[in-house]
Amino acid sequence: MRLMLAPMEGVIDHTMRELLTSLGGVDRCVTEFVRVSGQLLPARVFKRYCPELQRGGTTLGGVPVYLQLLGGEPTVMADNAARAAELGAPGIDINFGCPAKTVNRSDGGAVILREPERVYAIAAAVRAAVPATTPVTVKTRLGYEDQQRFLDIARAVEAAGASELTIHARTKRHGYRPPAYWEEIARAREVVALPLIANGEIWNPQDALRCLQVTGCRDLMLGRGVLCRPDLPRLVKASLAGAQPAPLSWAGLLPLVLRFYELNLDRYEARYAPNPLKQWLVYLRGYYLDAAPLFERVKRLRDPEQVLQVLRETCAAGAAARSLPMTA
Numbered sequence: 001m002r003l004m005l006a007p008m009e010g011v012i013d014h015t016m017r018e019l020l021t022s023l024g025g026v027d028r029c030v031t032e033f034v035r036v037s038g039q040l041l042p043a044r045v046f047k048r049y050c051p052e053l054q055r056g057g058t059t060l061g062g063v064p065v066y067l068q069l070l071g072g073e074p075t076v077m078a079d080n081a082a083r084a085a086e087l088g089a090p091g092i093d094i095n096f097g098c099p100a101k102t103v104n105r106s107d108g109g110a111v112i113l114r115e116p117e118r119v120y121a122i123a124a125a126v127r128a129a130v131p132a133t134t135p136v137t138v139k140t141r142l143g144y145e146d147q148q149r150f151l152d153i154a155r156a157v158e159a160a161g162a163s164e165l166t167i168h169a170r171t172k173r174h175g176y177r178p179p180a181y182w183e184e185i186a187r188a189r190e191v192v193a194l195p196l197i198a199n200g201e202i203w204n205p206q207d208a209l210r211c212l213q214v215t216g217c218r219d220l221m222l223g224r225g226v227l228c229r230p231d232l233p234r235l236v237k238a239s240l241a242g243a244q245p246a247p248l249s250w251a252g253l254l255p256l257v258l259r260f261y262e263l264n265l266d267r268y269e270a271r272y273a274p275n276p277l278k279q280w281l282v283y284l285r286g287y288y289l290d291a292a293p294l295f296e297r298v299k300r301l302r303d304p305e306q307v308l309q310v311l312r313e314t315c316a317a318g319a320a321a322r323s324l325p326m327t328a
Ligand SMILES: Cc1cc2nc3c(=O)[nH]c(=O)nc-3n(C[C@H](O)[C@H](O)[C@H](O)COP(=O)(O)O)c2cc1C
Pocket: 006, 007, 008, 009, 010, 011, 031, 032, 033, 068, 095, 097, 098, 139, 168, 176, 199, 200, 201, 202, 221, 222, 223, 224, 225
């Protein structure tokens, strides 16, 4: 089975991809969506979203990063897909899942799901525009207001020649509210032969196993679950193989959190570096109780150096705790 790291706009950028894939278990990443509206974007835009293009489109550890496009105009989507492929993107993913009002109002994301014919037209145009060796994948929800046309959407994606379809098992109306309707993915498997990747509400290895059983899929995409538990992909694969490795402890994770912050300090203007860290700590609080006090300590800090100081102290305390001899 393969595990894909979900695209998450404003959260999973190349720094986060680098960190999360370094823990193993991820077979593919997808960039945040690149908004395509009316024109051919310059190469620098693709490189900004996907700095991995400078390395053949893979992370440092060699995991391919597909470039995600979002837009409603087949010709313009096709032109931009061709440019991304020329720049070395190992695959193109089309976003038909974004629920954001601003995006949907300007004819992009989940709103296209109202018309499976347009799903077909966009995916077919993109497929025709890139070399046959470049996979074109599609990411959808079950529908916009409801899932009445879900099976038509799946058929349209297959007919357009896409190689895989990732299904976030909720409609746009469901937003991100649990549950995810995995059983709908099983229905799609009955009408299309293209590989389906199941996505939504997988927070631990047990969820992953249940999702595989319910959907009958071989592959999964994991999003927020990996931000809460960065070793989730490795744990899922281990569970499937019948092993039960020790989960990553908070003390074990801290050096990675520090590294993430240092990379952000290097790559972005220093005053912006605390924001992605704070955002990640909010996710980490969902699994690691110790992330909450750390978040409380940094949440009001603006000075990047002060944040660094707190992180270093926390990391050193974590390392000291790990090296304490076991007492009887
Ligand atoms: C903050 C945020 C940003 C997201 N950005 C994208 C995106 O750029 N492209 C996309 O296809 N999906 C995006 N998604 C949806 C996720 O890829 C995924 O489908 C969704 O979170 C459900 O999976 P999960 O329950 O494993 O998180 C985003 C979700 C969140 C919460």
